[in-house]
Amino acid sequence: MRHLFTGVCLTALLLCAGVSSTRVAAQAAPTAAAPTTAARTVWNGAYSAEQAARGRDAYAQHCQRCHVFDEAGRPTRFIGDRFWRRFGDDTLDGLFLPIRTNMPNNQPGTLAVPTYLDIVAFLLQQNDMPTGAAELTEQDLPSIQLVSRDGPAPIAADSLVAISGCLVQEGAEWRVTNASAPIRLRAAGAPVDQARLGAAGKTFALKYLLVPPTRMKGQWVTVRGLMMSTGDAVNVSLINAVQPACPN
Numbered sequence: 546m547r548h549l550f551t552g553v554c555l556t557a558l559l560l561c562a563g564v565s566s567t568r569v570a571a572q573a574a575p576t577a578a579a580p581t582t583a584a585r586t587v588w589n590g591a592y593s594a595e596q597a598a599r600g601r602d603a604y605a606q607h608c609q610r611c612h613v614f615d616e617a618g619r620p621t622r623f624i625g626d627r628f629w630r631r632f633g634d635d636t637l638d639g640l641f642l643p644i645r646t647n648m649p650n651n652q653p654g655t656l657a658v659p660t661y662l663d664i665v666a667f668l669l670q671q672n673d674m675p676t677g678a679a680e681l682t683e684q685d686l687p688s689i690q691l692v693s694r695d696g697p698a699p700i701a702a703d704s705l706v707a708i709s710g711c712l713v714q715e716g717a718e719w720r721v722t723n724a725s726a727p728i729r730l731r732a733a734g735a736p737v738d739q740a741r742l743g744a745a746g747k748t749f750a751l752k753y754l755l756v757p758p759t760r761m762k763g764q765w766v767t768v769r770g771l772m773m774s775t776g777d778a779v780n781v782s783l784i785n786a787v788q789p790a791c792p793n
């Protein structure tokens with residue numbers, strides 16, 4: 546039944562080649578309860594005080610030449626609104642990876658991984674996130690969510706998102722029902738974590754389908770695309786079947 550798990554590419558917007566059938570098949574089964582409440586976030590304490598202190602020294606040594614401290618010794622570029630707009634509603638990977646890959650700008654990727662982690666810890670501390678018992682590790686990054694204290698902010702129109710839900714047809718309209726809350730995708734081909742896409746009773750209309758996804762009707766699918774301004778419809782780029790049946 547391999548065909549059940551193969552993605553359909555509906556427009557040229559996304560890089561379909563990045564979504565392999567094996568990866569889709571390996572995704573976890575959707576759970577009945579929305580898992581978001583149980584997910585680990587930065588508000589559970591993601592780093593230690595010592596780590597953030599080391600991070601301040603490393604930032605002073607390797608970063609502040611270009612990203613200056615303000616008079617209070619804070620890394621202005623990476624705190625408050627500017628921090629949240631760029632890095633919020635993602636996992637800690639979304640903060641770590643651009644730094645690890647591109648910085649320091651004149652010598653990208655030259656610091657040790659623990660030093661980059663220390664700097665991330667420092668930035669979390671500077672954004673008033675609590676310390677925890679353990680240090681932040683590289684393994685933690687994809688599983689800790691960087692969300693505001695009140696949970697994820699509503700996703701803005703035209704953001705690239707993923708949603709999982711039950712694919713249904715009503716007349717000429719296609720929808721996903723019992724759907725998860727949308728999660729923001731960092732890049733078109735980014736893998737999605739099905740644990741964050743559990744059934745949550747939402748409905749989204751699927752717009753601009755070039756090919757009706759008839760063969761996935763009644764299946765549990767993941768839809769990628771751009772959130773439309775109404776907040777309840779997606780301009781679809783890609784639909785993948787995740788499970789051949791929808792959970793009740």
Ligand code: HEC
Pocket residue numbers: 604607608609610611612631643644648649650651664
């Ligand atoms: C030689 C100057 C220089 C140094 C040193 C430097 N940066 Fe940058 N940084 C830049 C430039 C230039 C950009 C890209 C333009 C911009 O966003 O300001 C940038 C962008 C960034 C971004 C935004 C990336 C994004 O994807 O939005 C982050 C985060 C960052 N730097 C963190 C750091 C950290 C942490 C260090 C220390 C390890 C560091 N930088 C060292 C010059 C520098």
